[in-house]
Amino acid sequence: xxxxxxxxxxxxxxxxxxxxxxxxxxxxxxxxxxxxxxxxxxxxxxxxxxxxxxxxxxxxxxxxxxxxxxxxxxxxxxxxxxxxxxxxxxxxxxxxxxxxxxxxxxxxxxxxxxxxxxxxxxxxxxxxxxxxxxxxxxxxxxxxxxxxxxxxxxxxxxxxxxxxxxxxxxxxxxxxxxxxxxxxxxxxxx
Amino acid sequence: xxxxxxxxxxxxxxxxxxxxxxxxxxxxxxxxxxxxxxxxxxxxxxxxxxxxxxxxxxxxxxxxxxxxxxxxxxxxxxxxxxxxxxxxxxxxxxxxxxxxxxxxxxxxxxxxxxxxxxxxxxxxxxxxxxxxxxxxxxxxxxxxxxxxxxxxxxxxxxxxxxxxxxxxxxxxxxxxxxxxxxxxxxxxxxxxxxxxxxxxxxxxxxxxxxxxxxxxxxxxxxxxxxxxxxxxxxxxxxxxxxxxxxxxxxxxxxxxxxxxxxxxxxxxxxxxxxxxxxxxxxxxxxxxxxxxxxxxxxxxxxxxxxxxxxxxxxxxxxxxxxxxxxxxxxxxxxxxxxxxxxxxxxxxxxxxxxxxxxxxxxxxxxxxxxxxxxxxxxxxxxxxxxxxxxxxxxxxxxxxxxxxxxxxxxxxxxxxxxxxxxxxxxxxxxxxxxxxxxxxxxxxxxxxxxxxxxxxxxxxxxxxxxxxxxxxxxxxxxxxxxxxxxxxx
Numbered sequence: 001x002x003x004x005x006x007x008x009x010x011x012x013x014x015x016x017x018x019x020x021x022x023x024x025x026x027x028x029x030x031x032x033x034x035x036x037x038x039x040x041x042x043x044x045x046x047x048x049x050x051x052x053x054x055x056x057x058x059x060x061x062x063x064x065x066x067x068x069x070x071x072x073x074x075x076x077x078x079x080x081x082x083x084x085x086x087x088x089x090x091x092x093x094x095x096x097x098x099x100x101x102x103x104x105x106x107x108x109x110x111x112x113x114x115x116x117x118x119x120x121x122x123x124x125x126x127x128x129x130x131x132x133x134x135x136x137x138x139x140x141x142x143x144x145x146x147x148x149x150x151x152x153x154x155x156x157x158x159x160x161x162x163x164x165x166x167x168x169x170x171x172x173x174x175x176x177x178x179x180x181x182x183x184x185x186x187x188x189x190x
Numbered sequence: 191x192x193x194x195x196x197x198x199x200x201x202x203x204x205x206x207x208x209x210x211x212x213x214x215x216x217x218x219x220x221x222x223x224x225x226x227x228x229x230x231x232x233x234x235x236x237x238x239x240x241x242x243x244x245x246x247x248x249x250x251x252x253x254x255x256x257x258x259x260x261x262x263x264x265x266x267x268x269x270x271x272x273x274x275x276x277x278x279x280x281x282x283x284x285x286x287x288x289x290x291x292x293x294x295x296x297x298x299x300x301x302x303x304x305x306x307x308x309x310x311x312x313x314x315x316x317x318x319x320x321x322x323x324x325x326x327x328x329x330x331x332x333x334x335x336x337x338x339x340x341x342x343x344x345x346x347x348x349x350x351x352x353x354x355x356x357x358x359x360x361x362x363x364x365x366x367x368x369x370x371x372x373x374x375x376x377x378x379x380x381x382x383x384x385x386x387x388x389x390x391x392x393x394x395x396x397x398x399x400x401x402x403x404x405x406x407x408x409x410x411x412x413x414x415x416x417x418x419x420x421x422x423x424x425x426x427x428x429x430x431x432x433x434x435x436x437x438x439x440x441x442x443x444x445x446x447x448x449x450x451x452x453x454x455x456x457x458x459x460x461x462x463x464x465x466x467x468x469x470x471x472x473x474x475x476x477x478x479x480x481x482x483x484x485x486x487x488x489x490x491x492x493x494x495x496x497x498x499x500x501x502x503x504x505x506x507x508x509x510x511x512x513x514x515x516x517x518x519x520x521x522x523x524x525x526x527x528x529x530x531x532x533x534x535x536x537x538x539x540x541x542x543x544x545x546x547x548x549x550x551x552x553x554x555x556x557x558x559x560x561x562x563x564x565x566x567x568x569x570x571x572x573x574x575x576x577x578x579x580x581x582x583x584x585x586x587x588x589x590x591x592x593x594x595x596x597x598x599x600x601x602x603x604x605x606x607x608x609x610x611x612x613x614x615x616x617x618x619x620x621x622x623x624x625x626x627x628x629x630x631x632x633x634x635x636x637x638x639x640x641x642x643x644x645x646x647x648x649x650x651x652x653x654x655x656x657x658x659x660x661x662x663x664x665x666x667x668x669x670x671x672x673x674x675x676x677x678x679x
Contacts (some may be wrong), residue, residue: 013605020218028213036206049217053224060614063548106212122205129202144199145206170368176198177556 037086039098134173268661493593497535505534543662
């Protein structure tokens with residue numbers, strides 16, 4: 001904990017060594033966050049790097065008290081920056097739907113969730129999320145996973161609150177249908 | 191359905207946290223490269239309002255145009271020209287008179303060059319007087335003496351000139367002239383011209399036909415007939431106006447006051463072109479009645495210099511906006527403005543409220559270099575010191591309210607642990623609204639233009655009452671504004 005505080009202070013002083021340590025420590029977490037929003041892996045990597053530049057530029061604005069979990073605060077703060085950076089990218093592209101398949105090399109070989117009771121692997125769930133239209137995907141990720149309110153989503157995406165709720169509802173319907181369909185296939189296979 | 195949604199949301203949250211993703215190759219070099227570029231950032235493109243400063247160059251042009259084009263003077267000249275033309279056109283006698291005068295003036299030497307007291311001449315008489323005397327038919331016969339001036343008394347003593355005569359003195363020779371009405375020279379009636387000599391010779395040889403109407407005209411419009419020295423030529427008018435002040439009508443014609451008008455005095459006044467003399471009356475004549483209550487609006491812009499407790503100033507700011515005013519008394523107005531200010535300022539750490547800054551361990555604030563964009567709403571009373579027809583000087587005093595929109599601070603920190611200094615930028619939006627936080631004192635000069643327009647040059651000075659903005663800084667501002675105004679009603 002104390003080590004992380006020192007790293008943060010040194011990063012504020014533009015200490016490149018500590019900045020690299022911080023970057024490598026939280027790169028995976030940030031990439032996982034961004035990859036839920038951005039369809040292509042390479043673009044997600046670039047956005048993560050842009051997001052880290054923003055993080056280091058604005059790290060002096062990161063406020064924390066001495067008796068709290070600095071790491072959790074920092075992860076939450078960085079996740080907000082990464083989500084905003086990803087949304088900015090989507091807005092620049094006018095939420096255009098992406099084409100192409102996601103190559104398998106982006107997924108980690110060892111799937112921890114294989115031993116769970118879930119019928120669908122987490123990887124498959126994320127894949128289904130990524131198949132959603134960009135607008136639905138952004139609203140679903142922001143509301144369900146990242147905890148934004150509809151008002152915040154509307155401000156961030158430049159849409160109305162009603163549109164945000166509508167997109168969320170439609171995204172849920174799509175995902176429920178996929179889950180039901182997969183369940184039926186699994187039952188048939190059994 | 192809600193349970194299904196909640197379960198599904200929870201499942202997706204877990205998936206988002208734990209889904210397998212290959213994150214093995216973070217590229218730190220790209221981030222380092224981006225950070226190194228960030229150290230030398232391109233200066234942000236700020237909207238420059240300097241391109242509009244050329245509009246200030248139009249102010250002298252408007253001033254010059256206004257000075258050249260004076261509607262009152264233009265109309266006055268036009269009317270005098272028209273009156274000259276009309277009198278020449280309608281009265282052939284007068285035109286002939288001018289022709290004769292020209293010929294006479296060639297033949298005769300200038301009377302001013304003559305010695306006073308010379309035969310048949312009165313000192314102080316002008317050329318016109320002499321010409322009138324000489325052209326009148328039968329003048330020699332009626333006067334008894336050839337060349338005797340009608341203003342000369344019975345005893346033959348020369349009368350003093352009008353400029354040197356008092357009203358009492360003026361009445362005496364006129365009465366004497368009336369005594370000799372039978373001997374007076376005949377002057378053609380209906381002659382539209384009037385000169386000093388006319389006054390002096392007015393009692394002579396006039397028929398009594400227009401007596402009553404002339405008296406009424408004189409009493410109803412005394413000032414119009416009271417002006418001496420009005421002739422057909424503008425030069426004579428100006429010379430007479432400049433040389434002598436206009437004598438009172440009743441001083442020249444006391445009989446109209448007392449009701450003792452004599453028949454031989456009044457008809458001459460019938461020849462006075464009353465409207466023309468009214469136009470030629472000296473002094474400015476206001477065509478528009480002065481309205482004490484009016485409402486006006488205007489656009490104002492200028493430069494702004496801001497300092498915090500007389501410390502150094504960084505850059506010159508700007509102030510643009512609108513101003514509306516209502517004149518509720520002859521010299522008093524109340525004004526309400528709305529300005530968009532851009533202020534630049536510098537302050538030491540001691541004047542800056544550091545409590546609102548984010549916490550920094552082992553760091554001390556050294557100085558603050560800031561800028562802000564704010565709305566300023568001044569409410570002030572205006573007092574016109576000198577309010578003339580064309581311009582006025584004024585002072586205003588009131589209070590200003592500030593609504594902060596954007597504040598940008600570059601705060602210089604000293605890190606005690608390492609001894610290094612670092613400059614950290616902070617930006618705040620809509621940070622504060624400070625009602626009546628400054629005393630606003632202005633003074634200036636306003637020049638009135640045609641069509642209810644006016645331009646104004648107005649230096650101003652704002653004295654802080656309380657701190658404004660995120661750092662509670664006492665911003666003391668000064669500058670100069672220029673604006674154009676229009677009276678609405």
